[in-house]
Amino acid sequence: MVQRTRRQFLQESVYAAAALSAAPMFSGVSQAQSTSANDKLLCAVIGCNGRGGGHISAYAGRKDCEIAYIVDIDEKVGQTCCDGVEKKTGRRPKWVKDMRKVFDDKSVHFVSTATPNHWHALCGVWAMQAGKDAFIEKPISHDIPEGTALVAAAKKYGRICQVGTQCRSNPAVQEAVKFMAAGGIGRVDFARGLCYKRRRSIGALGDYPIPAEADFDLWSGPAPYTTPKLTRPRFHYDWHWQRLYGNGDSGNQGPHQTDIARWGLGLNRHPNSVIAYGGRLGYQTERKDPKYIDAGDTANTEIAVYDYGDKCMVFETRGLSVDNSADEEINKLFGKPTANKIGVIFYGTEGVLVQREYTHCVAFDRQGNVIKEFKGGGDHYGNFLQAVRSRKAESLNSDAFQGHLSAALAHLANISYYLGEKNHVSVGQAKAVLERIKSRDDNIATLNRTVQHFKDNGVDLEKTPMSMGPLLKFEPDKEVFTNSAEANQILHRQYRAPFICPTADKV
Ligand SMILES: NC(=O)c1ccc[n+]([C@@H]2O[C@H](COP(=O)([O-])OP(=O)(O)OC[C@H]3O[C@@H](n4cnc5c(N)ncnc54)[C@H](O)[C@@H]3O)[C@@H](O)[C@H]2O)c1
Known part of the structure; x- marks a missing residue:
């Protein structure tokens, strides 16, 4: 009998739901545009301020592509990007501010989107309904049902959908994962993802002009x-730290590291449970004003513990200064005592493997000696374009399903964190809860290091305590919580017409 994996099971249930779908929004263009190997692929880059600039450079630098449209709701950003493309390629793309114009143009083969997170899924679903392939930045969704909808849309419309977790295309990480799978550091059932990355306050909560x-x-x-x-001073970028639009660093840096951690642990499914704790603390101390209210409302320090039964993952976000003397072991593994540390540590029975940079991993034996290094970057856009031409979705390094699983880890942690936001805990109370949580990590050591991080940054946890979310049990195949109606209520957000992202059964 052929055994079905859990991944197949989830995909089948999602796709079965999709088969019952309603009509697409953009009718009449559901077939792939045909391209010969010599044809240029016409594309639209959607959302161009920061990361979108990287997308533009990638396609403008290739002979097999033409950027036909720059889509941005900010005319200044849009025209500046058109100038850049014209200078580089000799052809000026058309600027439009509404992405729906692109979906109506049958000559466009694919879109590449780096809008803020709250737009990713709707943009991707609309594009695929219109017969376009889609490169979508991480996190591909703003909540879990949106990711499921994208997986269903790619399948239903036979579209190529790549997610912007580019480490999947880097030989350094590919080789390191292979090395672990071959037993290079023994049995590995625990990984720790880190985003120790300084994030300053985004300014006081207020009423600011829109450009x-x-x-x-x-x-x-x-x-x-x-x-x-506008409740934050800066229009672009700082939305990352407002939950209506962004997902904090759990959903910003997180999907790179949790993606690598899942990959290295061989986990092609959602976890069975999550608990998150932390806070958005320290900015009052920094501003020397106990009444200061930062415009951001995502955690700047968040620890999430994910249980997968026989395996476990922890993801740690630290947004205050990371010049932290309590982290000697981690500092040593990363080879840098004071700077930001962003990566993944895999703990094996015979050693440790660290993803130190996007293009650099190092394996150590149990005595701490380096046993192997892995280096090299790849071409994630190239991998996408090859699949666009070959129509082989299975050749993608980072398809919608993988992107969905990794984005979902951020959403799960944030749901626990948001539910617990008002549940302020003393360090002793946090200890008492964590001692009872099933984990392959030393939960208390991780808590102690987090507490030290706050102390090192002048945060008095008695005056401004951390908060702790509930332990949420999750049914991976059905994508629902089994022990919290409240958590299920905030699994999916409300939309505002006409910007409604359909669920998987209606794509
Ligand atoms: N893969 C990576 O390494 C990587 C790196 C950085 C950012 N990102 C991702 O890229 C995305 C963008 O991040 P950023 O930091 O560049 O943000 P940003 O705010 O600087 O840029 C977003 C741009 O999108 C535009 N935009 C907003 N809504 C739009 C819409 N409906 N249609 C067209 N344009 C729209 C904005 O005007 C802005 O120009 C995020 O999802 C982020 O997670 C990925």
Whole structure:
């Protein structure tokens, strides 16, 4: 009998639901545009301010592609990017502010999107309904049902959908994962992902002007339209730290590291449970004003413990200064005592393997001697374009399903954290809870290091305590919580018409 893996099971249930779907929004273009090997692929880059610039450089630098459209709701950003493409390629793309114009143009083969997170899934679903392939930045979703919808849409419309977790295309990480699978550091059933990355306050919560060049209604899209009112000083980028739009560093840096951790542990499914604790602390101390309210509302320090039964993963976000003397072991593994540390540590029975950089991994034996190094970057966009031409979705290094699983880890942690936000705990109370949680990590050592991190940054946890979310049990195949109605209620957000992302059964 052929055994079905859990991954197949989840994909089948998602796809079965998709088969019952409603009509797509963009009708009449559900077939792939045909391309011969010599044809140029026409594309639209959607969302161009920061990361979108990387997408533009990647496609503008290739002879087999042409950027036909720059899509940005900010005209200044859009025109500047058009200038850049024209200078580089001699052809000026068309700037449009509404992505739906691109979906209506049958000559466009694919879109490449680096909008804020709250737009990713709707943009991807609309693109695929319109017969376009889609490169979508991480995290591919703003919540779990959106990721499931993207997986279903790619399958239903036969589209190529790559996610922007580019480490999947880097030989350094590919080889390190192979090395572990071959037993290079023995049996590995625990990984720790780190985002020790300094994040300053984004400014005081307030009412700020929206740049004249920006269309805030289109920018808000599927998120609530805040009147119009901008509650943070800086329009671009800082939305990462406001939960209506972003997912904090769990959903910003996290999907790179949790993706590598899942890959190295061989976990092609959701976890069975999650618990998260932490806070958005330290900015009052930094500003020397106990009444200071930062405009961000995601955690700047968040620890998530994921249980997979026989395996376990921890993801640690630290947004305050990481010049932390309590982390000697971690400092040694990363080879740098004071700077940011972003990576994954795999703990094996015969050694440890560290992903130190996107293009550099190091394996150590049990005595701490280096036994192997892995180096090298790859071409994630190239991998996508090859699949666009070959129509072989299985050749993608980072397809929608993998992107969905890794984004979901951020969403699971944040749901636990948000539910527990008002549950302020003393260090002793946190210890008492964590002692009872099943984990392959030393939960108390991780807590102690987190507490030390706060102390090192002048945070008095008695005056501004951490908070702790509930231990949430999750049914991986059905994608529902089994012990919290409250958690199920915030699994999926409300939309604002006409920016409604369909669920998997309606893509
Ligand atoms: N893979 C990576 O290594 C990597 C690195 C950085 C950022 N990212 C991802 O890229 C995305 C963008 O991040 P950023 O830091 O560049 O943000 P940003 O705010 O600097 O840029 C987003 C751009 O999207 C535009 N935009 C917003 N809504 C739009 C819409 N409906 N249609 C068209 N354009 C729209 C904005 O005007 C802005 O120009 C995020 O999802 C982030 O997680 C990935």
